[in-house]
Amino acid sequence: MMKTIIAQLIDDFHERKRPALVARHKKIVLIPGKANVVIGMRRTGKTFFCYQKMQELIADGVSITQMLYINFEDDRLLGFTIRDFQAILDVYYGKYPEHRDTQCHFFFDEIQSIAQWELFIRRLLDTENVQIYLTGSSSKLLSTEIATQLRGRSLTTEIFPFSFQEFLKYHRIFDTPPTIRGAKTISVLRKAIRDYLEIGGFPEVQTLEPAIRIEILQGYIDSVLLKDVIERHKVKNLTAIKYLVRHLMNSPGGRFSVNKFYNSLKTMSVKSAKNSLYAYLDHLTDAYLFYRVPIHSRSEKSRMLNPAKIYTIDTGLLNAMTYRNSSNYGALLENLVFMQLRRHGYVIEYVSSKEGYETDFFARHPIKKEIKLIQVCWELSDEKTFQRELRGLQNAMKGLSIKSGTIVTYDDEASFNNIAVIPIWKWLLSPGIIFPECFT
Numbered sequence: 001m002m003k004t005i006i007a008q009l010i011d012d013f014h015e016r017k018r019p020a021l022v023a024r025h026k027k028i029v030l031i032p033g034k035a036n037v038v039i040g041m042r043r044t045g046k047t048f049f050c051y052q053k054m055q056e057l058i059a060d061g062v063s064i065t066q067m068l069y070i071n072f073e074d075d076r077l078l079g080f081t082i083r084d085f086q087a088i089l090d091v092y093y094g095k096y097p098e099h100r101d102t103q104c105h106f107f108f109d110e111i112q113s114i115a116q117w118e119l120f121i122r123r124l125l126d127t128e129n130v131q132i133y134l135t136g137s138s139s140k141l142l143s144t145e146i147a148t149q150l151r152g153r154s155l156t157t158e159i160f161p162f163s164f165q166e167f168l169k170y171h172r173i174f175d176t177p178p179t180i181r182g183a184k185t186i187s188v189l190r191k192a193i194r195d196y197l198e199i200g201g202f203p204e205v206q207t208l209e210p211a212i213r214i215e216i217l218q219g220y221i222d223s224v225l226l227k228d229v230i231e232r233h234k235v236k237n238l239t240a241i242k243y244l245v246r247h248l249m250n251s252p253g254g255r256f257s258v259n260k261f262y263n264s265l266k267t268m269s270v271k272s273a274k275n276s277l278y279a280y281l282d283h284l285t286d287a288y289l290f291y292r293v294p295i296h297s298r299s300e301k302s303r304m305l306n307p308a309k310i311y312t313i314d315t316g317l318l319n320a321m322t323y324r325n326s327s328n329y330g331a332l333l334e335n336l337v338f339m340q341l342r343r344h345g346y347v348i349e350y351v352s353s354k355e356g357y358e359t360d361f362f363a364r365h366p367i368k369k370e371i372k373l374i375q376v377c378w379e380l381s382d383e384k385t386f387q388r389e390l391r392g393l394q395n396a397m398k399g400l401s402i403k404s405g406t407i408v409t410y411d412d413e414a415s416f417n418n419i420a421v422i423p424i425w426k427w428l429l430s431p432g433i434i435f436p437e438c439f440t
Contacts, residue, residue, distance in 0.1 A: 002079075002080065002084045002087050003087045003090065003091050005076050005077065006070075006084075006087055006088055006091045006092075007091050007095070008076075009070055009074065009076070009077075010068060010070075010091065010092060010095065013067075013068070013069045013070075014064055014065060018051060018054065018055060019048065019051060021048055021051060021052050021055065022162075022166060022169055022170045022203075023052060023169075024045065024049055024052060024159070024166060025163065025165070025166065026049065026157055026158075026159065027157075028049075028053050028133070028157055029155060030131055031155060032131075033125055033153065034125075034153060034154060034155050035121055035125060035132040035133070035134055035150060035153055035154045035155070036131070036132065036133045036134070036154070036155055036157065037133075037134045037135075037154045037155065037156045037157070038050065038133065038134070038135040038156075038157050038159055039135075039136070039156060039157070039158055039159070039288075040158055040159035040160060040288055041160075041220075041224065041287060041288035041289060041313055042220060042223055042224060042227075042228070043202055043203075043204060043220050043223075044159045044160055044161050044202065044203075044288075045159055045161075045203045046135040046136075046159050047071075047109055047135060048203070049135075049157075049159050050069075050107050050109070050133055050135060053105075053133065054067055054069075054105075054107070057105060062105070065095075065096050065099070066096075066099055066102060066103070066104045066105060067104065067105045067106075067107065068088070068092055068104065068105070068106045068107065069107040069109070070088065070107070070108055070109065071109040071110060072108065072109065072110045072111050072113045072114055073109070073110040073113055080114055081114065081115070082114060082115060082116045082117070082119065082120065085114075085117075085120040089128070092104075100129075101129075102129070103129050103130065103131060104128075104129065104130045104131070105130065105131045105133065106124070106130050106131070106132050106133070107133045107135075108121075108132070108133070108134050108135075109135050109136070110135070110136050111134055111136060112136045113136075118149035118150055121134070121150065121153075122150065122151075122153065125153055134154075160201070160313065160339065160342075160343050161200060161201030161202045161203075161313065161314045161316070161339075162201030162202075162203060162206075163201065163340065163343060163428070164192075164193065164196055164340075164425070164428040164429065165177060165428070165429065166201070167192070167195075167196045167199075167201060167206075168192060170203070170206055171192070171206065173188060173192055177429040177431075189425040189426075189429075190411060190423075190425060192425070193410075193423075193424055193425040193428075196315075196336075197315050197329075197332055197333070197336060198315070198316070198319055199213065199316050200217070200314040200315050200316015200317060200318075200319070201314055201316065202217065202220070202314060202316060202317075204216065205217060205316065213316070213320070214319075214320040217316055217317050217320035217321075218320050218321065220317065221245065221289070221317065221320075221321065224284075224287050224289050225241065225242070225245065228283075228286075228287040229241065229280070229283045229284060229287060232283075233279070233283050235280065235283070237271075237272050237276060239270055240265060240270055240271075240272035240276065240277065240280070241280045243265060243268075243270060244261065244277065244280055244281070244284070245284065245289075245321075246321070247261060247264075248284075248290055248310050248312070249312060249317075249318060249321040249322050250322050251310070251331070252310070252311055252312050252318055252331045252332065252334070252335040253309055253310075253311060253331050253334040253335060253338070253360070254309065254310065254331075255306075255307040255308070255309050255310075256281075256307055256308060256309070256310045257307040258274060258277050258278055258281070259274070261277060262274050262277055288313055289312065289313055290310050290311065290312055290313070291310070291311045291312075291313070291338070291342060292308040292309070292310060293308055293309040293310075293311065293338070293348050293349060293350055293361075294306070294308050294349055294350075295308075295349060295350055295351075295352055296349035296350065296351045296352075296362045306352070309350055311334075311335050311338045311339070311342075312335060313339065314339070315332045315335055315336055318332060318335065319332075329378055329410070330376065330377065330378035333376055333378055333408070333409075333410055333424060334360055334376040336424065337360070337361065337374060337376050337408050337424070337427075338361065340427075340428060341361060341363045341374075344365075345365060345366070345367070346363040346364060346365050346372075347363070347364045347365075347366060348361055348362070348363050348364075349361075349362045349364075350362065351373070351392075351396045351399075351400070353392075353395050353396065353399060355395065357391055357392040357395040357396070358392050359373055359374075359375055359392050359393050359395075359396040359405075360374060360375050360376050361373070361374040361375075361376075362396070362400070371402060372405075372406065373393060373396050373397060373400070373402050373404075373405040373406070374405070374406045374407075374408060375389045375390075375392060375393040375405065375406070375407045375408070376389075376407070376408050376409075377389040377407055377408075377409050378409065378410050379409055379410055379411070379412055380409065380412040380414065380421070381412075389407060390407070390416065390419070393405045393407060393419060394419070397418075397419075403418055404418045404419070404420070405418070405419045405420075406419070406420050406421075406422060406427070407419060407420070407421045407422070408422060408423075408424055408427050409421060409422070409423055409424065410423065410424055411423045411424075413426070
């Protein structure tokens with residue numbers, strides 16, 4: 001019976017028309033003997049990223065029959081166990097015995113649904129001429145867990161919601177960053193960045209009406225909470241964790257103290273242990289919903305005592321979960337800058353001096369050895385706010401002996417000696433300033 005179902009799944013995949021894709025800027029690096037693991041929050045496009053790899057393989061002359069794709073959350077596979085994995089090989093090579101002598105590419109979606117799946121994957125790596133690709137919900141297929149279960153036999157690729165450049169490409173505004181930026185082009189980019197800030201980067205919601213988009217994005221939160229946190233970690237205190245999510249969503253980029261939040265729950269007569277709140281935050285960050293940014297310090301004690309700043313994976317989610325007005329759009333802008341740095345592999349901290357000055361981002365790239373100081377300010381017209389941000393950046397530059405800094409704004413542009421003030425749309429698309437490798 002299971003072999004019949006697997007045969008049907010293989011036939012369905014091979015005759016199915018491939019979906020139209022917006023190419024992501026991430027790439028899967030193929031190394032013999034290593035499984036490729038694609039991780040990220042739900043609905044960020046991990047499966048479509050695998051389809052992108054399939055298209056690249058076809059363009060390189062690999063036959064579609066040399067590929068196998070199985071989604072282990074398909075309802076037809078209910079009851080599938082570790083004993084059924086061998087049936088996949090039996091059925092596939094029974095259909096295509098000629099592929100025993102060629103390299104094949106096996107894509108397994110949501111494989112963590114099957115207990116002891118890692119035993120089968122290790123056997124494939126050791127005995128078959130196959131390149132393996134695994135995807136799954138982030139909390140069940142984390143890189144740390146994969147490293148343990150596959151014992152160093154894997155490479156991990158993180159998938160995030162669309163970057164601004166991918167957003168422009170998806171909406172057919174610009175396929176590549178425009179090099180000629182006259183008044184018309186700048187106007188288009190200004191509108192696009194406002195839309196990107198509002199809609200966010202989740203692929204499924206890009207062209208939906210606002211009310212439907214908000215409903216779907218709220219459903220993403222419910223899905224992460226239910227499947228990746230509550231069910232997996234057997235969370236019982238649903239009230240406390242929902243209050244936690246709401247609190248973090250309402251203060252993107254804010255410092256978060258478990259002790260203070262614990263006390264605020266007490267005032268609302270919501271019972272929860274402090275240790276449980278620490279665990280809930282760990283679960284939510286494991287699921288890629290939130291990110292913690294610690295203070296920049298050489299002292300581990302200082303890093304532990306000072307609260308981390310918390311950011312959310314997507315501004316569209318923030319807009320769907322909370323009410324926004326013009327006074328707190330600066331927090332969305334700061335969240336957007338954080339995600340761009342995180343997307344490109346920077347290790348991020350914030351700077352807080354003894355004099356009380358703060359700089360939003362101390363960003364260090366572990367491979368390129370670059371260090372950047374970045375401050376975020378919505379607009380220069382608020383003189384008091386701008387001077388505070390400028391002093392914070394100057395203080396950090398002096399204290400850390402860093403020669404230059406950047407202030408990212410919504411639409412203002414200026415320069416102050418060795419500090420560049422740049423609008424967000426230009427910062428996101430300027431390879432010489434931030435990410436020279438992205439557009440080569």
